[in-house]
Amino acid sequence: MKVVSECPNPVELNELIEDELSAADTDRVTEHLQDCTTCQEKLQTIASGDLPIDQIVHGLNEQNPGCESALWPAIEQLSHEISAQPTIGLAGGSNVTGESVVSEEVVRTPPPELDFLEPSDDPAYVGKLHHFQIARVIGRGGMGVVLEAFDTHLHRNVAIKVLSPQYQSNDLARQRFCREGRAAAAISHEHVVPMYQVAKANEGEVAFLVMQLIEGETLEQRLRGGQPLPPNEVARIAMQTAAGLSAAHSREMAHRDIKPANIMIEAETQRVKLTDFGLARTTDDVKLTKTGMVTGTPLYMSPEQSLGEDADERSDLFSLGAVMYEMATGFAPFQAPSALGVMQRIVNFTPEPPHKVNPAISRPLSDLIMSLLEKAPADRPESAAEVATALAAIVSEYGPISPLQVPSIAASEVKKLSGSYRRGERRWAIAAWLTAAIAIMVAVASFVILRPDVGDDFPSVVLPDNPGTVWASDFSPDGKTLAAAVEDGSIRIWDVASQTLEKSFNAHRGLAWTVAYHPSRPMLMTSGDDSTIKLWDTDEYEVIWEWKAESSVRGVAFSPDGNRIVAGDRDGVLYIYDIDSGAEVASATTPGSILSVDYSNDGKLIASVGSDKVLRLFDAETLVERRTMNGHDGAIYNVKFAPQGPLIATVGWNKNVRVWNSENGKEVLNLTGSEGDVWSVSFCSDASHLITGEQMGAARVWDLASGKPVTTLRGHSSAVYNVALDRTAHRIATSSRDGTIRVWDMSSVAN
Amino acid sequence: MTESPLTRATLLLRLRDPGDSDAWGDFLRDYGPMIYRFVRSRGLQDADAADVVQDVLRSVGNAIDRFDYAKEKGGFRAWLFTITRNKLATYFEKRKRTSPTANDTTQFELLKQATGGKNELDERWELEHQRLVAAKAMEILKPTIEPNTWKAFELTAIDGLAAEEAGASLGMSKGAVYVARSRVTAKLRDEVTRILAEEDVVGELR
Numbered sequence: 001m002k003v004v005s006e007c008p009n010p011v012e013l014n015e016l017i018e019d020e021l022s023a024a025d026t027d028r029v030t031e032h033l034q035d036c037t038t039c040q041e042k043l044q045t046i047a048s049g050d051l052p053i054d055q056i057v058h059g060l061n062e063q064n065p066g067c068e069s070a071l072w073p074a075i076e077q078l079s080h081e082i083s084a085q086p087t088i089g090l091a092g093g094s095n096v097t098g099e100s101v102v103s104e105e106v107v108r109t110p111p112p113e114l115d116f117l118e119p120s121d122d123p124a125y126v127g128k129l130h131h132f133q134i135a136r137v138i139g140r141g142g143m144g145v146v147l148e149a150f151d152t153h154l155h156r157n158v159a160i161k162v163l164s165p166q167y168q169s170n171d172l173a174r175q176r177f178c179r180e181g182r183a184a185a186a187i188s189h190e191h192v193v194p195m196y197q198v199a200k201a202n203e204g205e206v207a208f209l210v211m212q213l214i215e216g217e218t219l220e221q222r223l224r225g226g227q228p229l230p231p232n233e234v235a236r237i238a239m240q241t242a243a244g245l246s247a248a249h250s251r252e253m254a255h256r257d258i259k260p261a262n263i264m265i266e267a268e269t270q271r272v273k274l275t276d277f278g279l280a281r282t283t284d285d286v287k288l289t290k291t292g293m294v295t296g297t298p299l300y301m302s303p304e305q306s307l308g309e310d311a312d313e314r315s316d317l318f319s320l321g322a323v324m325y326e327m328a329t330g331f332a333p334f335q336a337p338s339a340l341g342v343m344q345r346i347v348n349f350t351p352e353p354p355h356k357v358n359p360a361i362s363r364p365l366s367d368l369i370m371s372l373l374e375k376a377p378a379d380r381p382e383s384a385a386e387v388a389t390a391l392a393a394i395v396s397e398y399g400p401i402s403p404l405q406v407p408s409i410a411a412s413e414v415k416k417l418s419g420s421y422r423r424g425e426r427r428w429a430i431a432a433w434l435t436a437a438i439a440i441m442v443a444v445a446s447f448v449i450l451r452p453d454v455g456d457d458f459p460s461v462v463l464p465d466n467p468g469t470v471w472a473s474d475f476s477p478d479g480k481t482l483a484a485a486v487e488d489g490s491i492r493i494w495d496v497a498s499q500t501l502e503k504s505f506n507a508h509r510g511l512a513w514t515v516a517y518h519p520s521r522p523m524l525m526t527s528g529d530d531s532t533i534k535l536w537d538t539d540e541y542e543v544i545w546e547w548k549a550e551s552s553v554r555g556v557a558f559s560p561d562g563n564r565i566v567a568g569d570r571d572g573v574l575y576i577y578d579i580d581s582g583a584e585v586a587s588a589t590t591p592g593s594i595l596s597v598d599y600s601n602d603g604k605l606i607a608s609v610g611s612d613k614v615l616r617l618f619d620a621e622t623l624v625e626r627r628t629m630n631g632h633d634g635a636i637y638n639v640k641f642a643p644q645g646p647l648i649a650t651v652g653w654n655k656n657v658r659v660w661n662s663e664n665g666k667e668v669l670n671l672t673g674s675e676g677d678v679w680s681v682s683f684c685s686d687a688s689h690l691i692t693g694e695q696m697g698a699a700r701v702w703d704l705a706s707g708k709p710v711t712t713l714r715g716h717s718s719a720v721y722n723v724a725l726d727r728t729a730h731r732i733a734t735s736s737r738d739g740t741i742r743v744w745d746m747s748s749v750a751n
Numbered sequence: 752m753t754e755s756p757l758t759r760a761t762l763l764l765r766l767r768d769p770g771d772s773d774a775w776g777d778f779l780r781d782y783g784p785m786i787y788r789f790v791r792s793r794g795l796q797d798a799d800a801a802d803v804v805q806d807v808l809r810s811v812g813n814a815i816d817r818f819d820y821a822k823e824k825g826g827f828r829a830w831l832f833t834i835t836r837n838k839l840a841t842y843f844e845k846r847k848r849t850s851p852t853a854n855d856t857t858q859f860e861l862l863k864q865a866t867g868g869k870n871e872l873d874e875r876w877e878l879e880h881q882r883l884v885a886a887k888a889m890e891i892l893k894p895t896i897e898p899n900t901w902k903a904f905e906l907t908a909i910d911g912l913a914a915e916e917a918g919a920s921l922g923m924s925k926g927a928v929y930v931a932r933s934r935v936t937a938k939l940r941d942e943v944t945r946i947l948a949e950e951d952v953v954g955e956l957r
Contacts, residue, residue: 017937035925058909
């Protein structure tokens with residue numbers, strides 16, 4: 001319940017701007033500004049005075065010439081021309097020829113330990129690496145140094161990990177380092193620090209990793225006082241760590257170096273983020289262990305690591321157990337004066353159970369920790385997902401659980417648990433918890449979160465940093481690449497398996513609305529706000545045909561035989577073109593704007609929807625209208641025919657998801673349960689399920705037999721504008737206003 | 752500091768010496784992007800815009816030693832505007848010849864209009880000049896302002912994010928974002944006003 005305070009007067013607002021208010025008044029007025037739009041505007045008006053500051057600075061960055069602009073070489077050339085001197089520095093060269101000018105030397109030289117940095121021209125930074133301005137050193141580890149930096153291209157702060165110079169020349173270390181980058185970049189999970197890129201600078205001599213900068217502390221810092229953490233914190237931090245681990249494990253990747261220093265706690269949210277997959281490696285890659293090199297931090301090593309044996313996911317669980325033990329008791333379980341001593345204890349010694357050391361620790365939590373510390377991998381819990389689930393039950397005992405704290409765990413992982421508990425006699429503890437955990441999860445689902453999708457799949461792949469809203473995406477027929485249509489008019493081609501951007505090219509002036517692969521030929525169709533429809537070859541990405549509509553084109557589709565396309569524009573005009581001759585075959589005008597079109601699976605009908613709330617079917621040869629279907633109470637955003645059978649689905653404004661029979665024009669289903677407007681729809685390949693993309697950022701899978709949602713895919717922070725299906729591999733791509741595309745593996749839901 | 756040690760007054764005077772690489776370096780760095788933004792606002796693509804900017808600046812280089820600050824009405828900025836308009840007109844003329852389908856009539860008519868009036872072209876030129884000054888002012892201000900406060904301003908005022916979004920990414924409340932934005936705005940206003948006043952002094956000098 002918010003109490004709206006009285007509006008501050010202009011004098012107060014001015015004093016707030018000048019920082020002349022008392023702290024208490026500042027807080028009060030700031031609080032008021034939180035929700036009072038009138039005062040928000042008034043404040044800015046006072047601050048701007050008689051200059052249109054807002055108008056001046058708005059969009060300044062994006063309207064300035066980019067670093068790839070042709071302006072820079074043009075100016076460079078010009079400066080050579082103008083100057084009588086052969087060389088000239090654009091930002092003020094050192095060869096001053098004018099009269100006594102005091103030219104301050106502004107370049108700062110980086111400190112010696114960071115001698116791989118180039119000098120920065122900005123005094124706020126200690127140096128420069130590639131296009132990153134380096135602000136400070138935030139950490140040092142065995143493998144290298146961690147820096148806080150500013151990415152001058154994307155304008156955001158990042159953390160950069162640079163391999164120590166003494167390792168840069170070492171092949172083994174370099175290999176391991178690059179593996180870290182590749183491994184971590186493949187994981188996308190709320191409890192794993194996102195890796196942005198692996199890069200090299202100084203002619204390839206300096207390798208570095210760029211990742212998200214987490215504002216907060218490490219668990220190591222939090223444990224520094226040697227005091228145990230509150231039991232609910234132990235369980236919560238462990239739960240989120242286990243969830244992050246399960247993300248890595250589901251990709252058959254072990255972390256191999258779980259320790260408090262690698263567990264970050266975000267200051268703002270207290271959320272745990274697992275970092276430094278420094279020793280992580282895919283389990284089928286055994287090169288490193290063949291060398292006999294022992295890796296890992298001794299205090300949290302598993303017995304098998306101590307013995308130099310291969311370490312797998314269960315080894316991570318042991319390390320997690322050791323970390324939990326320290327959180328619960330305030331000290332590490334296998335402390336000894338020397339590294340060798342520690343390793344010996346890890347192999348032979350069983351520490352006292354945490355509940356005996358610290359009575360505040362509950363028996364179930366203590367038992368779980370001890371089961372993780374089992375010497376034999378086979379005696380430990382089965383998986384990180386199982387541990388996370390068990391911990392969710394424990395966390396909930398300490399009070400109501402916030403939906404934000406419930407981590408995503410792969411549904412497939414959780415299902416796997418049920419049959420696998422009774423291998424050892426010691427399974428009793430977990431077996432009992434599983435029942436409790438499921439009960440809790442159900443309770444959480446129905447009473448706390450009020451949405452039936454706890455534990456849904458998290459995305460297997462995130463394709464980030466597209467320059468703006470991704471309006472559409474489409475899988476190539478072989479499922480290997482994904483094409484995306486972006487707000488800035490570009491088309492981006494992603495390699496899905498490696499998550500790398502293969503190609504990006506400007507296709508349209510203004511927005512690119514749609515993109516679609518040809519069903520069989522190596523071609524790609526795009527349409528945009530510039531009223532054009534373009535057909536590209538996918539080898540060179542050159543335009544084969546360009547068709548001009550009357551206005552912005554938001555609906556396009558290939559005919560099933562791939563010989564024709566249909567397009568619809570904002571003025572309501574439908575066009576059919578022949579892709580061999582380029583000729584217009586037919587056109588017709590409909591009332592309202594067209595937002596989506598589709599061909600029926602037999603190629604005989606064309607459906608069109610848009611702002612007039614009506615689903616219209618046309619003869620695909622003549623564009624004579626065959627049928628109209630009414631029912632939507634607002635604009636229809638998307639239409640799709642089923643890949644087989646007579647069904648046709650439409651979605652649109654105000655949560656509408658409807659399925660129709662194209663043969664008799666009857667409404668078959670009106671699916672309810674969406675959150676907000678629905679932007680996109682697609683049938684799965686056997687027409688048994690429907691996938692929709694929603695305004696609030698979710699994608700939903702519906703079972704058409706029951707008419708109920710079966711899975712909700714959450715992850716996007718903003719509207720999902722398009723859902724695309726990979727018919728080769730049960731994958732869904734969702735593209736969003738948040739600039740990302742997510743690819744979800746649905747094999748666990750399929751069948 | 753990245754602020755140029757050359758005041759704007761001496762900068763323009765020193766441009767008469769083509770060998771003064773400092774002055775020319777500063778001039779190209781500041782006015783290049785400004786003219787570029789203006790030219791892009793006329794609908795030119797990057798490569799074409801870069802060509803036009805190069806032409807404009809080359810003309811300045813060739814003619815500056817003949818430019819008489821005492822006689823030229825409106826001073827340097829007005830002179831630069833005239834050159835830019837002429838080069839743009841040349842560009843559109845050429846484009847009309849080579850691709851007659853391009854519909855540039857509106858732009859063309861606008862360019863032919865006498866200056867001094869308050870048409871869209873003049874207003875845009877004025878805005879881009881203010882932006883040049885604002886960019887300078889921001890360079891000066893940024894190091895003096897607490898980074899999160901600056902960031903809140905940058906995200907909302909420059910990048911156009913909603914206060915809520917900016918606050919979420921910075922860990923600030925919405926209200927605090929508005930306060931930060933207004934404080935930087937006020938400082939920026941003062942700094943821009945100061946620089947503009949300084950420029951007017953240059954005007955007095957002519």
